[in-house]
Amino acid sequence: MTAQLIDGKALxxxxxxxxKDEVKRIAAARGTPPGIAVVRVGEDPASKIYVTSKKKxxxxxxxxxxxxxxxxxxxxxxxxxxxxxxxxxxxxxxxLVQLPLPKHIDANAVLLAVRPEKDVDxxxxxxxxxxxxxxxGLVACTPAGVxxxxxxxxxxxxxxxxxxxxxxxxVGRPMAALLINASATVTVCHSKSNVEAEVRRAExxxxxxxxxxxxxxxxxxxxAVVIGVGMNRGADGKLSGDVEFEAAKERASWIxxxxxxxxxxxxxxxxxxxxxxxxxxxx
Numbered sequence: 001m002t003a004q005l006i007d008g009k010a011l012x013x014x015x016x017x018x019x020k021d022e023v024k025r026i027a028a029a030r031g032t033p034p035g036i037a038v039v040r041v042g043e044d045p046a047s048k049i050y051v052t053s054k055k056k057x058x059x060x061x062x063x064x065x066x067x068x069x070x071x072x073x074x075x076x077x078x079x080x081x082x083x084x085x086x087x088x089x090x091x092x093x094x095x096l097v098q099l100p101l102p103k104h105i106d107a108n109a110v111l112l113a114v115r116p117e118k119d120v121d122x123x124x125x126x127x128x129x130x131x132x133x134x135x136x137g138l139v140a141c142t143p144a145g146v147x148x149x150x151x152x153x154x155x156x157x158x159x160x161x162x163x164x165x166x167x168x169x170x171v172g173r174p175m176a177a178l179l180i181n182a183s184a185t186v187t188v189c190h191s192k193s194n195v196e197a198e199v200r201r202a203e204x205x206x207x208x209x210x211x212x213x214x215x216x217x218x219x220x221x222x223x224a225v226v227i228g229v230g231m232n233r234g235a236d237g238k239l240s241g242d243v244e245f246e247a248a249k250e251r252a253s254w255i256x257x258x259x260x261x262x263x264x265x266x267x268x269x270x271x272x273x274x275x276x277x278x279x280x281x282x283x
Contacts, residue, residue, distance in 0.1 A: 001222060001223070001250065001251065001252075001253070002249060002250060003226070003248070003249040003250075003251075003252035003253055003254055003255040004153075004253065004254050004255075005254075005255060005256070005257055006149050006152070006153060006227075006254050006255065006256045006257075006261060007257075007260070008145075008149070008256060008257075008260055008261040008262055008263060008264045008265050009260050009264045011148065011149060011152055011264075011265060011268075012145075012264035012265050012267065012268035013268075015148065015265070015268040015269070015271075015272060016057070016060075016061060016268055016271060019061060019271055019272060019275050020061060020062070022275050022279075023061055023062045023063065023275060024062070026275070026278050026279070027062065030282075032064060032091050033062050033063055033064050034063050034064070034093050034094070034274050034275050034277075034278040035063060035064035035065070035066070035091045035092045035093050035094070035274075035278075036054075036058050036063055036064070036065055036066075036092070036093065036094040036095075036096065036120065036270075036274045037065075037066040037067075037068065037086045037089075037092045037094070037095050037096070038051050038054060038055065038065075038066070038067050038068070038096045038098060039067075039068045039070070039079070039082060039083065039086075039095070039096070039097045039098065040067060040068070040069045040070070040098045041069075041070045041071075041072060041074055041079065041098070041101050041102060041105070042070075042071070042072030042101075042102055043072065044100065047098045047099075047100070050098065051067060051098055053267060054096070054267055054270060055067055057267050057268075057271060058271065058274070061271055063271070063274065064091060066092070068082055068086075070082065072102050073102075074102075074105075076104070076105045076106060076109065076110070079101075079105060079110060080109070080110065080113050083095065083097070083110065083113045083114055084113070086118070087113075087114065087115045087118060092118065093118060093120075093274055093277045093278040093281055094118055094119075094120030094270075094273065094274040094277045094278075095114045095115075095118045095119065095120065096120055096121050096270070097110055097111060097114065097121070099170075111123050111124060112124065112125065116137075116138070117138075117277060117280060117281060118277060118281075119138055120138060120141075120270055120273040120274050120277055121138075121140065121141065121270070121273075122137070122138045122139045122140035122141060122144070122174065122273065123140065123169065123170070124138075127139070128140075128169070128173075128174065131174055131177045131178070131181075132177045134181050138273050138276065138277060139174060139178065139269075139273070140170060140171070140174040141266045141267075141269040141270045141273060142170065142171050142175075142208075142229060142262060142265070142266045142269075143171055143174040143175040143177075143178050144178070144269040144272075144273075145262055145265030145266050145268065145269045146175060146178075146206060146227050146229070146262060146265070147178050147182070148265060148269065149227065149256070149262070149265060150204075150225070153225070153254050155204070155225050155254070156182075157179050157182040157183065157184035157204060158182060158183040158184065159183060159184070159185070160184050160185065160203040160204055161184075161185050161187070161201055161202050161203050161204070162179045162184040162185065162186050162187070162202060162203065162204040162205075162206070163186075163187045163188075163189060163198045163199055163201075163202035163204070163205050163206070164176045164179070164186065164187070164188045164189065164206045164208065165189045165195060165199070165205070165206065165207040165208060165209055165214065165215060165242065166188075166189070166190070166207070166208035166209040166210075166229075166230070167188050167189075167190045168208065171208040171229055172188060172208050173188075175206055175208065176188050179204075179206075184204070187202075195214065195215070195219075196216070196219050199215055199219040199220065199221075200219050200220075200221060201221065202221060202224055203221065203223075203224050203225070204224065204225045204227070205220065205224060205225070205226045205227065205243070206227045206229060207226075207227070207228050207229060207230060207241070207242035207243050208229035208230050208242065209230050209242055210230040210231070210232060210242065211230065211232070211242055212232040212234070212240050212241075212242070213240065213241075213242070213243065213244040214230075214242050214243075215228075215242055215243040215244065215248070216244050216247065216248075217243070217244040217245070217246065217247020217248035217249075217250065217251065218247055218251070220243075220247075220248045220251040220252050221251070222251050223251075223252070223253045224251070224252050224253065225252065225253060225254045225255075226243055226248050226252040226254070226255040226256070227255075227256050227261070227262065228241035228242050228243040228245070228255070228256050228258050228261060228262070229242065229262050230242035231258055231259065231263065239258055239259050240258060241256075241258035241261075243255070243258075245257070245258065
């Protein structure tokens with residue numbers, strides 16, 4: 001068996017295309033298109049790349065897009081002031097505070113300051129709580145993208161054994177909640193877990209820890225679906241995933257490549273969240 005690849009780039013393009021008519025409708029209905037504001041602090045190279053990509057995608061879809069780039073020495077009070085202005089601006093439907101933030105700033109306090117209805121990252125405790133209670137809300141983009149991938153390959157999580165490797169607030173925890181809401185039997189692995197034993201019995205594996213090849217290919221149950229979220233850059237500059245890809249693809253039924261898998265879906269779902277936020281705010 002050789003796994004079929006889940007093409008994140010192609011699916012992300014499909015998701016973006018599906019948003020275009022709604023973007024036009026919103027712009028016509030209220031006179032302004034959906035608007036997203038990104039707040040970036042400092043000169044983290046990866047953050048700069050991510051923000052540039054997000055801004056480019058937003059503009060291609062016809063969104064209004066703003067980037068607020070602040071110096072790394074900015075005070076927490078000044079950063080919170082920027083967030084407050086964006087909260088009050090009716091043209092801004094979505095606010096994204098790019099992480100990581102400098103160590104002198106309390107990231108949780110900043111994320112908490114974003115109005116939940118503008119929290120297109122899905123990180124606010126109100127949106128996280130809605131997700132865990134199975135209520136509608138803005139969902140963290142990467143896990144939402146994984147669910148859209150599963151839908152595309154017609155994998156129904158209901159009744160399946162799903163293993164999520166990683167328990168971050170950004171991916172692992174919301175991923176587990178989405179799978180629970182889809183009636184999967186979910187195990188969340190972390191540093192104290194026997195990851196090998198859990199992966200071996202899983203029909204779905206979502207690896208999101210940022211450790212190169214933590215999940216070995218021969219752990220994968222034959223026919224399982226394998227989603228690699230984490231990306232790791234080696235000393236040679238090459239990207240690799242949390243899953244030992246070459247070995248895993250000989251056992252899985254479907255698998256995501258790195259790069260070109262989950263990454264493009266994250267940005268596509270951010271755009272989808274922004275449209276949803278605009279709609280929920282009366283557009």
